[in-house]
Amino acid sequence: MPGRNAMHSKIPIPEQDPVKRRSNFDEVTIGYTPEMAVKEAGRCLQCRIPSCVAGCPVHVPIPQFIKAIKEGDFKKAIDAIKEANFLPAVCGRVCPQEDQCENNCALGKKGEPVAIGRLERFAADHGMKSGHTDIQRLAEPTGKKVAIIGSGPAGLTCAFDLVRLGHRITIFEALHEAGGVLFYGIPEFRLPKKIVLHEINTLREMGVEIVNNAVVGRLIAVDEIMNEFDACFIGTGAGLPKFIGIEGENLNGVYSANEFLTRANLMRAYAFPEYDTPIKKGQRVAVVGGGNVAVDAVRTALRLGAKEAMIIYRRSEAEMPARNEEIHHAKKEGVRFEFLTNPIRIIGKDGGVKAVECVRMELGEPDPSGRRRPVPKKDSAFQIPADIVIVAIGTRANPLLPQSTDKLGLNKKGYIIADKETGQTSREGLYAGGDIVTGAATVISAMGAGRKAARAINEYLKSKSSDKIVMPNPESVILNQVLNQVQDL
Amino acid sequence: MAKILEKRLIRSPDVFYYKIDAPLISKKAGPGQFVIIRLHEKGERIPLSLADINPEEETISLIVMAVGKTTSEMSTYKAGDEILDLCGPLGQPTHIEEVGRVILIGGGFGVAPLYPIARAFRSVGNGVITIMGARSKDLLIYEAEMHYVSDKVIITTDDGSRGTKGVVTTALKQELEQNGADLVMAVGPAVMMRSVCETTRLFTVKTVVSLNPVMVDGTGMCGGCRVLVAGQSRFACTDGPDFDGHQVDWDILMNRQKSYLDEEKESFDAWKKRHAL
Numbered sequence: 001m002p003g004r005n006a007m008h009s010k011i012p013i014p015e016q017d018p019v020k021r022r023s024n025f026d027e028v029t030i031g032y033t034p035e036m037a038v039k040e041a042g043r044c045l046q047c048r049i050p051s052c053v054a055g056c057p058v059h060v061p062i063p064q065f066i067k068a069i070k071e072g073d074f075k076k077a078i079d080a081i082k083e084a085n086f087l088p089a090v091c092g093r094v095c096p097q098e099d100q101c102e103n104n105c106a107l108g109k110k111g112e113p114v115a116i117g118r119l120e121r122f123a124a125d126h127g128m129k130s131g132h133t134d135i136q137r138l139a140e141p142t143g144k145k146v147a148i149i150g151s152g153p154a155g156l157t158c159a160f161d162l163v164r165l166g167h168r169i170t171i172f173e174a175l176h177e178a179g180g181v182l183f184y185g186i187p188e189f190r191l192p193k194k195i196v197l198h199e200i201n202t203l204r205e206m207g208v209e210i211v212n213n214a215v216v217g218r219l220i221a222v223d224e225i226m227n228e229f230d231a232c233f234i235g236t237g238a239g240l241p242k243f244i245g246i247e248g249e250n251l252n253g254v255y256s257a258n259e260f261l262t263r264a265n266l267m268r269a270y271a272f273p274e275y276d277t278p279i280k281k282g283q284r285v286a287v288v289g290g291g292n293v294a295v296d297a298v299r300t301a302l303r304l305g306a307k308e309a310m311i312i313y314r315r316s317e318a319e320m321p322a323r324n325e326e327i328h329h330a331k332k333e334g335v336r337f338e339f340l341t342n343p344i345r346i347i348g349k350d351g352g353v354k355a356v357e358c359v360r361m362e363l364g365e366p367d368p369s370g371r372r373r374p375v376p377k378k379d380s381a382f383q384i385p386a387d388i389v390i391v392a393i394g395t396r397a398n399p400l401l402p403q404s405t406d407k408l409g410l411n412k413k414g415y416i417i418a419d420k421e422t423g424q425t426s427r428e429g430l431y432a433g434g435d436i437v438t439g440a441a442t443v444i445s446a447m448g449a450g451r452k453a454a455r456a457i458n459e460y461l462k463s464k465s466s467d468k469i470v471m472p473n474p475e476s477v478i479l480n481q482v483l484n485q486v487q488d489l
Numbered sequence: 490m491a492k493i494l495e496k497r498l499i500r501s502p503d504v505f506y507y508k509i510d511a512p513l514i515s516k517k518a519g520p521g522q523f524v525i526i527r528l529h530e531k532g533e534r535i536p537l538s539l540a541d542i543n544p545e546e547e548t549i550s551l552i553v554m555a556v557g558k559t560t561s562e563m564s565t566y567k568a569g570d571e572i573l574d575l576c577g578p579l580g581q582p583t584h585i586e587e588v589g590r591v592i593l594i595g596g597g598f599g600v601a602p603l604y605p606i607a608r609a610f611r612s613v614g615n616g617v618i619t620i621m622g623a624r625s626k627d628l629l630i631y632e633a634e635m636h637y638v639s640d641k642v643i644i645t646t647d648d649g650s651r652g653t654k655g656v657v658t659t660a661l662k663q664e665l666e667q668n669g670a671d672l673v674m675a676v677g678p679a680v681m682m683r684s685v686c687e688t689t690r691l692f693t694v695k696t697v698v699s700l701n702p703v704m705v706d707g708t709g710m711c712g713g714c715r716v717l718v719a720g721q722s723r724f725a726c727t728d729g730p731d732f733d734g735h736q737v738d739w740d741i742l743m744n745r746q747k748s749y750l751d752e753e754k755e756s757f758d759a760w761k762k763r764h765a766l
């Protein structure tokens with residue numbers, strides 16, 4: 001008989017020891033064993049009207065898959081999840097469950113909600129390990145071609161849904177690896193790259209072509225794509241890093257979080273000099289910001305060997321947008337937090353960083369987001385010694401693609417204007433979704449947008465009576481040659 | 490994968506010319522743009538300017554000076570070998586228009602991108618004067634080629650072994666005093682570009698420079714290539730590489746280029762050791 005406490009709290013997930021893990025890049029959480037998963041699944045009440053599902057942006061059939069786990073039918077569990085979510089191993093790890101599915105769980109009223117994320121991860125990992133094939137049944141080829149720009153969660157999901165419907169899909173990706181933020185941003189210790197690679201391989205096996213090193217707007221224009229393909233989805237993310245705009249930000253040793261994490265993840269600089277890309281390791285690392293990106297950067301710095309790694313955040317802990325679990329992990333690993341603190345200047349020495357000058361903040365009146373606005377306290381300036389500063393205060397829309405595309409409606413901030421339900425942009429046949437539409441958000445919301453657009457694109461393709469007549473022009477001949485080469489590989 | 494079709498040593502022992510199979514890039518690239526290459530799975534991404542663009546042949550050319558680990562490793566690649574990743578064209582093409590008399594100044598590997606730039610300026614009706622400098626005559630590269638695309642080529646060497654004795658800015662000053670210019674463009678090491686800008690400032694001639702900060706992605710995503718131009722932070726890979734030289738904060742650029750000196754040395758030494766050099 002489970003005790004009262006056991007019913008009220010989640011089965012804990014095994015983790016690497018904090019002292020050990022702060023110096024390696026292996027995954028922090030180890031995952032449930034089958035016994036633990038079955039036990040945790042047993043906590044679910046199997047609500048007739050499952051409020052948890054409403055909290056999930058892609059409506060994973062939560063009670064159904066949890067029931068399957070409880071009954072020990074792990075294959076049935078993963079099959080049920082995959083109907084709704086193409087990247088469960090990713091989402092189980094990185095979704096902010098406390099704001100989504102688990103936030104709505106009936107059990108959460110009295111104790112801890114069901115560990116939906118951990119169970120989802122368990123089912124996905126188990127599926128991957130037992131090698132049961134992920135390749136879904138494909139519809140008859142429709143002869144329609146769809147181009148997808150960007151291979152982040154939005155683009156991958158859109159590709160997955162459309163290829164299953166029989167359309168021919170080509171993804172254009174600027175970088176040499178696919179996955180977007182899943183590959184270059186979120187670190188190995190939170191999302192192992194082999195998981196991302198596995199999912200991308202699945203897509204390839206389903207017939208999706210991925211053209212890497214293809215920067216749309218430079219190598220090919222959206223207009224040319226629209227000539228060659230029957231429809232196109234833009235999922236290019238919000239990758240342009242913001243800087244604070246304070247003195248000293250161009251000193252050596254000041255990084256955007258994007259650069260720091262790209263060097264570490266995409267380029268594997270943590271294994272320098274075995275891998276060629278260098279990274280400044282730093283003894284005392286200060287990260288400015290309070291989101292997932294800041295927490296990822298600070299924990300990466302720690303693992304690269306920093307003696308002290310700290311977060312400088314202008315609001316208080318309660319306002320930190322990062323996932324609770326990651327804040328908790330960071331604390332255990334020894335990350336220092338300076339809340340209600342804002343940098344005003346970076347002080348240099350011999351071209352590098354010596355210290356960050358900060359002011360203390362207090363919370364004033366609520367701002368438009370409903371959070372209390374931090375205001376500087378008078379005469380509170382002080383210095384924090386540091387040799388590396390990482391700026392993680394958010395990103396903006398990268399203007400490269402929009403600037404090179406005619407008649408694409410953009411909002412004031414440079415994000416693409418697209419219909420919430422369909423992803424339809426200002427141009428016929430051109431759709432968009434994910435961070436390039438909403439601004440920096442979450443993996444699952446980008447996936448949701450990719451899915452909605454896929455549905456709309458399919459409707460659009462069905463409604464088009466016949467193939468458009470494409471005038472062969474020399475460039476499209478070349479483009480086709482390149483695409484054919486890619487296919488041959 | 491991109492195949493090397495041709496490779497030549499153009500200046501012993503360390504400057505190489507590569508012709509690379511690149512059907513789509515060659516159709517799209519303009520003068521002044523660059524590519525980013527990654528040699529193999531463990532390689533870093535390094536930017537290299539386009540030294541020639543040949544859409545009929547579907548090739549691009551690169552001129553690479555072996556200065557560290559990656560460029561030295563590339564110097565061991567031969568015709569027939571493949572480069573794992575070739576990404577481009579990147580950056581904005583050089584703005585080409587008819588202005589009259591254009592002086593182009595190249596130093597080091599900076600001479601490479603000048604070739605397609607000179608050809609483009611000339612093709613729209615400009616008079617093109619190229620000034621190339623080196624320490625001594627053996628270090629000059631691409632001289633014959635530059636004659637081919639320029640109306641006049643002025644050579645300077647520090648030791649006077651060829652052309653005028655002195656540095657490029659001496660020749661530039663003389664040329665500006667005698668014949669004037671409507672536009673000056675300099676490509677090469679930052680110190681050289683800076684002194685060109687100091688010279689042209691006295692003559693109030695518009696001066697374009699092609700900046701070469703350390704880069705990673707080349708798509709505007711990392712901000713590592715940021716430079717301060719007219720007091721504003723700009724990304725050289727997407728906003729540049731060309732900027733108004735009179736507005737560039739050279740101290741910041743030169744300091745940031747030195748970011749990884751220690752690591753570069755460590756990586757190069759380890760490579761040399763493995764290759765018993």
Ligand SMILES: Cc1cc2nc3c(=O)[nH]c(=O)nc-3n(C[C@H](O)[C@H](O)[C@H](O)COP(=O)(O)OP(=O)(O)OC[C@H]3O[C@@H](n4cnc5c(N)ncnc54)[C@H](O)[C@@H]3O)c2cc1C
Nearest residue numbers: 150152153154174180181185216237434435441442443446
């Ligand atoms: C460090 C970090 C940690 C995060 N942690 C979490 C988390 O724990 N949980 C969570 O839910 N969310 C997290 N996020 C947010 C989440 O990753 C993003 O919201 C999500 O990835 C957005 O997906 P996307 O498909 O819109 O774009 P992205 O993932 O940004 O992918 C866009 C892709 O498009 C490519 N691209 C861009 N321009 C072009 C072009 N012109 N031509 C061709 N390709 C192009 C890019 O190279 C990239 O691969 C995190 C983000 C970061 C940076």
Ligand SMILES: Cc1cc2nc3c(=O)[nH]c(=O)nc-3n(C[C@H](O)[C@H](O)[C@H](O)COP(=O)(O)OP(=O)(O)OC[C@H]3O[C@@H](n4cnc5c(N)ncnc54)[C@H](O)[C@@H]3O)c2cc1C
Nearest residue numbers: 535536537538552553554556557558559560598701702753
């Ligand atoms: C837009 C752009 C275009 C370029 N075009 C060319 C080209 O056409 N041909 C060519 O040979 N090189 C070019 N470079 C420079 C080239 O990218 C570097 O030489 C290369 O990254 C060095 O790598 P490495 O590992 O061999 O040497 P490293 O070990 O990284 O560096 C060795 C030495 O080279 C210097 N160096 C490093 N990076 C740069 C840089 N970005 N610019 C200038 N010097 C640097 C360093 O001071 C160091 O002392 C270009 C750089 C940029 C940004």
Ligand code: SF4
Nearest residue numbers: 056060091095100101
């Ligand atoms: S996808 Fe995310 S929000 Fe949906 S059930 Fe899974 S963990 Fe929860």
Ligand code: SF4
Nearest residue numbers: 044045047052105106
């Ligand atoms: S709300 Fe909670 S208890 Fe109810 S079905 Fe969903 S997960 Fe189970």
Ligand code: FES
Nearest residue numbers: 705707711712726
């Ligand atoms: S190289 Fe990364 S933004 Fe320019």
